[in-house]
Amino acid sequence: xxxxLDGMVAEILPNLAVIDCNGVGYAxxxxxxxxxxxxxxxxxxxxxxxxxxENIFELYGFAxxxxxxxxKMLIGVSGVGPKAALAILSVGTPESLAMAIVTGDxxxxxxxxxxxxxxxxxxxxxxxxxxxxxxASGLDFSGGNGAAAPVxxxxxxxxxxxxxxVLGYSSQETAVALKxxxxxxxxxxxxxxxxxxxxxxx
Numbered sequence: 001x002x003x004x005l006d007g008m009v010a011e012i013l014p015n016l017a018v019i020d021c022n023g024v025g026y027a028x029x030x031x032x033x034x035x036x037x038x039x040x041x042x043x044x045x046x047x048x049x050x051x052x053x054e055n056i057f058e059l060y061g062f063a064x065x066x067x068x069x070x071x072k073m074l075i076g077v078s079g080v081g082p083k084a085a086l087a088i089l090s091v092g093t094p095e096s097l098a099m100a101i102v103t104g105d106x107x108x109x110x111x112x113x114x115x116x117x118x119x120x121x122x123x124x125x126x127x128x129x130x131x132x133x134x135x136a137s138g139l140d141f142s143g144g145n146g147a148a149a150p151v152x153x154x155x156x157x158x159x160x161x162x163x164x165x166v167l168g169y170s171s172q173e174t175a176v177a178l179k180x181x182x183x184x185x186x187x188x189x190x191x192x193x194x195x196x197x198x199x200x201x202x
Contacts, residue, residue, distance in 0.1 A: 002050060002059070003048065004045055004046060004047045005019045005026050005028070005045065005046050005048055006019075006043070006045045007019045007021035007022070007026075007043065008041070008042070008044070009042055009043070010025050011040065012035060012040050015029055015031070015032070015086060015090070016028065016029055016030065017030050017038055017046065019046055019061070026059060026061075027059065028061030029058060029060050029061070029082070029086065030046070030060065030061050030062060030063075030086070031062065031090040032090040032091075033063065033067065033089060033090065033093060034046065034061065034063040034067065037063040045063075046061030047061065047062050047063075047064065047065050047067075047068040048060060048062075048068075049061075049062075049068060049071060049072065051082055058082065060086070064094070067089060067093075067094050068168075069094070069167055070089060070094040070166065070167065071085050071089060073166060074097075074123065077122060077123050077126045077127065078126070079119055079122060080122075080123060083114065084112070084114055084119065087112040087114055087115060088112040090112065091108075092108060092111075094166075094167050095163075095193075095196065096108060097166065098163035098164070098166035098167055098192065099163055099192065100124070101123065101124055101162070102128060102160075102162045102166070102188075103159070104124050105124075106120040106121060106124065109124070127166060128162065156183050157178055157181075157183050159188055160178055160188060160191040160192050160195060161174045161175075161178060163188075164177065164178075164196070164199075167196075169199065173199060174195070177196075177198045177199050178191070178195050181194055
């Protein structure tokens with residue numbers, strides 16, 4: 001229904017931002033990360049998600065599409081609602097969430113209030129499996145020299161691709177972003193970081 005809201009930041013409250021669009025104030029539930037990007041009295045843009053249910057009509061807003069994509073991924077996991085998803089995204093970035101999923105880092109997820117070990121394990125299990133299926137094809141692990149990469153480095157590239165997929169990038173975009181990176185010597189975090197930089201420039 002709403003793709004984004006673009007207007008004046010009228011109010012900032014804990015996990016809530018009000019965007020004034022032509023005299024109408026839209027209250028958006030949001031994360032600490034998005035709150036830190038907004039300044040009251042200045043223009044702001046939030047990418048939105050409308051949660052509609054029985055006696056529920058809630059608008060969520062995020063400073064970036066990566067954060068919105070991560071939110072949608074999280075609430076797609078059984079047992080994870082919008083409140084838990086906001087909590088997870090409030091203690092880290094979409095990038096750190098992606099890394100936690102592909103590396104199986106439960107502690108990063110349980111650092112969020114209200115997120116226990118079982119929920120963290122379910123998030124990792126469901127999203128990692130989903131991303132593995134979606135990024136299994138279309139990746140070049142050769143390091144740009146045409147030679148086949150060792151299994152270890154191919155696995156690292158696959159994990160990097162999964163991390164980028166969690167952020168909402170397609171397998172085609174991911175393949176281009178990772179092509180030619182030094183899978184042998186770079187740590188996984190740096191591979192993901194460089195991939196994101198490449199896509200930001202494209």
